[in-house]
Amino acid sequence: MKQIGRRETLTRVGVGVASIVALAGCVTTGGGAGDEGEESASTDTTASGSSESSPAADSHRDSDTEMTETRSETERQTQLSVVDTTLDDQPVCQEPVVTLDTNSLTVVGCVRGSNGCHEPVIKRTTVEDSTVELVVESVDTSSEKTACTSVITENGYRVTIRTAGPPAKAITVVHDDMTGQRTVATAER
Numbered sequence: 131m132k133q134i135g136r137r138e139t140l141t142r143v144g145v146g147v148a149s150i151v152a153l154a155g156c157v158t159t160g161g162g163a164g165d166e167g168e169e170s171a172s173t174d175t176t177a178s179g180s181s182e183s184s185p186a187a188d189s190h191r192d193s194d195t196e197m198t199e200t201r202s203e204t205e206r207q208t209q210l211s212v213v214d215t216t217l218d219d220q221p222v223c224q225e226p227v228v229t230l231d232t233n234s235l236t237v238v239g240c241v242r243g244s245n246g247c248h249e250p251v252i253k254r255t256t257v258e259d260s261t262v263e264l265v266v267e268s269v270d271t272s273s274e275k276t277a278c279t280s281v282i283t284e285n286g287y288r289v290t291i292r293t294a295g296p297p298a299k300a301i302t303v304v305h306d307d308m309t310g311q312r313t314v315a316t317a318e319r
Contacts (some may be wrong), residue, residue, distance in 0.1 A: 139260070152313050158233045174248040178266075187237065199283055206277070208295065210293060210295045210297075211257060212255050212292070215264075217251065218288045219286065220238065220287055221286060223285065223286040224286065226238065226239035227303055228296060230297070231297075233294070233297070234292070235264075235290075235291040237241065237263050237266075237301070238286075239289075239305070241284075241285050242268060242282060242284055243268040243284075243285060244270075244282060245278040245280055246279030246280075247276060248271070248285060248308075249285055250285045251268075251288075252266060252267075252289065253266065261299060264301065264303050265311075266287060267306040268285060270308070272280050278291035282308070297319065299318060300317065302313075303315040303316070
């Protein structure tokens with residue numbers, strides 16, 4: 131008769147327990163998930179502690195992922211969304227000029243700061259219906275140890291907003307700087 135080692139005994143017991151747990155999940159009755167003909171998604175843990183997904187779990191994950199990807203792709207095609215927004219400093223300050231292209235919007239403008247440490251930053255870009263709202267803010271970017279000039283500054287910027295879906299029908303540009311928050315430009319197709 132062959133003597134069984136401790137490791138082999140624990141492995142056999144672990145496999146047996148995992149089999150019982152797996153079987154118990156398959157024969158549940160009443161009120162649980164999968165009660166109406168759906169396969170139950172489960173993950174089994176082997177004696178070594180690794181996880182194994184059941185085929186039912188994998189098929190549910192795959193179909194859920196496909197449905198989410200299909201839904202997301204459809205939404206992107208039918209709803210306007212912002213892909214990304216970038217801001218570049220401009221050496222010249224000018225009144226806001228807006229350009230609406232098919233998949234992008236460009237705004238060139240100027241915000242004012244109360245000292246030389248202020249810079250333009252994008253506060254937010256939102257979409258409501260088919261209108262994009264861009265808020266550009268003048269922010270003091272200095273640290274406690276930075277000495278800033280005490281002079282009103284005009285900070286030019288160029289913002290490019292890349293969009294997906296149908297083209298934006300309109301854009302509203304808002305400045306939030308030392309003179310307060312106000313709408314400085316609107317443009318429509």
